[in-house]
Amino acid sequence: MPTTPPKIRVTVWSEFRHEKLNPKVAALYPQGMHQAIAAVLAQHADFAVRTATLDEPEHGLTDAVLDQTDVLTWWGHLAHGEVSDAVVAKVRARVLEGMGLIVLHSGHFSKIFKALMGDTCSLSWRESTDKERLWVVNRAHPIAQGLGAYFEIPIEEMYGEPFGIPTPDELIFISWFTGGEVFRSGATWRRGHGNIFYFRPGHETYPTYHHPQVQQVIVNSVRWAHSGVRIKDAGPNLLPLEPLPVDPEAAARSTVGHR
Amino acid sequence: MPTTPPKIRVTVWSEFRHEKLNPKVAALYPQGMHQAIAAVLAQHADFAVRTATLDEPEHGLTDAVLDQTDVLTWWGHLAHGEVSDAVVAKVRARVLEGMGLIVLHSGHFSKIFKALMGDTCSLSWRESTDKERLWVVNRAHPIAQGLGAYFEIPIEEMYGEPFGIPTPDELIFISWFTGGEVFRSGATWRRGHGNIFYFRPGHETYPTYHHPQVQQVIVNSVRWAHSGVRIKDAGPNLLPLEPLPVDPEAAARSTVGHR
Amino acid sequence: MPTTPPKIRVTVWSEFRHEKLNPKVAALYPQGMHQAIAAVLAQHADFAVRTATLDEPEHGLTDAVLDQTDVLTWWGHLAHGEVSDAVVAKVRARVLEGMGLIVLHSGHFSKIFKALMGDTCSLSWRESTDKERLWVVNRAHPIAQGLGAYFEIPIEEMYGEPFGIPTPDELIFISWFTGGEVFRSGATWRRGHGNIFYFRPGHETYPTYHHPQVQQVIVNSVRWAHSGVRIKDAGPNLLPLEPLPVDPEAAARSTVGHR
């Protein structure tokens, strides 16, 4: 009898501030964007989903929660500066050990994304009446499963190049915008043992997280980001594995380590 | 009449502590490792070379110095923690604008390298009697010019995989060590507009910076890292470049920016 | 009730000549290397395994077989030149549509690998008494699941750098050899919609395919290479998706296509 693999434990994190401040956002996402995203994921039997938000203690990302998180999704915008450095350091350490991270939209400027990219993470933007068309440049990638050659979002905030990111390990989407811009809208990187995916769409005043292809990409990306490993940064045995030349003076001072 | 291009302005930075503490290191590098490296570079007419060290004010890396630095080389080991966060932030900002950075040996664990990589930058090591043989896996790369298929360093500290770095943009050297280890010994990345090269050899108690191929690689890498650009992180015009659909309500709220 | 996903259909291809010519090889692999590899895969419930060999009609790779192959593994050595160009063209077309391909050991010089890499695929080699130690430089990769920091093969043919391959999309293993060489022993590329993995070990006169970690890597790589897609190379609709400037002369000559 085949055994069922353990569920992928996803924590959907969101700032959850726009929803309280802007009735338009509240109308689109009455329970918050995190609940909308979590509900999408919860329809899939292979996920065990929880949420966490900025104003909870430790932003909802306690050690107990992180210990039980295989993949973390991140949406923030207004309040990147309010995310505590201690929590960022903990999340970063978990990613380096193997936790997956999905960074959504304005999360490009979050502390955690900037810390993992080591780059400016800057971009150009315009909140206006653009259409976004996402072209799939890597259709065989697990994150693109179930999509066609492209999909469209009727109205979205524009993000434009130059996007200040390291060369992606894999580029999956490139967006076309009505106003004349392009953007690398979906890209992956590995840091330590953790898989990271950045996905552009998701402006809070538009119903983007109700869009079926956007939902499909998020579902796919969580499955892809789940590495199944959690490797503490401990080195292998550093005694030589092969005989070294004999040199008594050198041997006397020989030391080893892992840093 | 052809004009001579302006010289590449190189600042050779070093911690300059081992040389004061360990007579063996002082014997190898009487003026300090930075002076040994600077002397190698100064033999080439296309370089204008200066040095800077940890114990100078602002570690010798004032705005005036950084304004006149096209490429910075970095060696540190004992005192990574003493490098001020303010100087690291300034150096990082310059790299993102286009200054080249050559990180040498134990500089893998410097604040500046970790900040730009966003990774653990950890590795395994053994100070013993290993031989290192560096195989060139990208012989057409500018950094490998003048080398053969491999070169050897008779005795060096061992650094072994796993090396906690992002996927290099380009991998140039892989080292073989007597004791049974391998290491990605030369690799490049771009962050913002800045070219970064990490080069493994250079343990302070060995005469590595007197080794001709090691010197050749450092010379080559400085030339390669010189981007010739210094681009402040300012976005393009974000008014739409093409006509957008008319929607008075949306147009009224339209805002643009660069972050 | 959860449904079982369809099995991954693997075809294990081998030249199957050494086994008939060299008693040492026949002793190690009485049914042929392909049968040894197939037996390993067949232990896993998610695989449906068949084999094919050079001396069968169409080398065992008829359209009917390829239509039912999700992932193809390839071992050849003596008789690369006997593989028909027509079969190579068919296999190449299938890979570009999404079939996975695992190229083993001396398959580095097969027609199919060279056609997909577009590079020399050359390397240095020595059949002698080397030990091989494979260091895992990407431990979170699906192909490295279940391995530690490294594993060893007590005796193997040496393959050394330079290895004439395009920059891998992902580098997973680097080998150390007793005689002083290194090699990029496990690497991935995508061509069209097909995932390709090259894995170095597997000299016919050694019991390499009975080695548990080598078996683990092959099993992992078949799962990884299975893309789940088969996309014929047909372009999207090329009528403009957005209005173009009106220019009757140009419009009169407007043509579209996909090539």
Added chain:
Amino acid sequence: MPTTPPKIRVTVWSEFRHEKLNPKVAALYPQGMHQAIAAVLAQHADFAVRTATLDEPEHGLTDAVLDQTDVLTWWGHLAHGEVSDAVVAKVRARVLEGMGLIVLHSGHFSKIFKALMGDTCSLSWRESTDKERLWVVNRAHPIAQGLGAYFEIPIEEMYGEPFGIPTPDELIFISWFTGGEVFRSGATWRRGHGNIFYFRPGHETYPTYHHPQVQQVIVNSVRWAHSGVRIKDAGPNLLPLEPLPVDPEAAARSTVGHR
């Protein structure tokens, strides 16, 4: 007294058929597109430029010419099939040894580009009234020197994703088209020791090769592609560099080589 480095010897190859068949093309390029491109390059003192075309003996690419070519540029369209396989094989061999190759526009479907990419090289296209805007996603790259954040071509043939290419080593340009498409318009790869750059613009019925930024990119790319090496595919010494375990039987059969 500084010595002048030797000139970069460029051969500009073109099919030179449209110009003879279509008066519109002849009006734009009276001497042929190759002469227009050559004239641009010839304005720079560091280049020594010649041309070659399809209908010359050996397509103008004799051994003598190739022996004196550091970088080859390639434009073809109507007559890819008329390029002899022998010439393609020779050009491919030279690229693998270190000759640079710049592939222009419809050259994406040339035999030489397909042979070096190992991929479909397919794309979608529309000859209509599109504007093309090329966004620079790697402004510090030598190929982008002197450009701003983007440049525009008022009317061009559209090429759209999916573009069937391997993951570029470096992505430099992404194009936006009026009709709603995007395209990876400038990308680099290394094959063997040769640098390859693909650059999209250049439809024969438009004055694209008279466009100043297009000219700048071609000039930059020739300088970038010049590797300065020509390495015959000969391996290093394969006698072991380090002592091997003694095993008389194995030693007796030990053989080495390079393939």
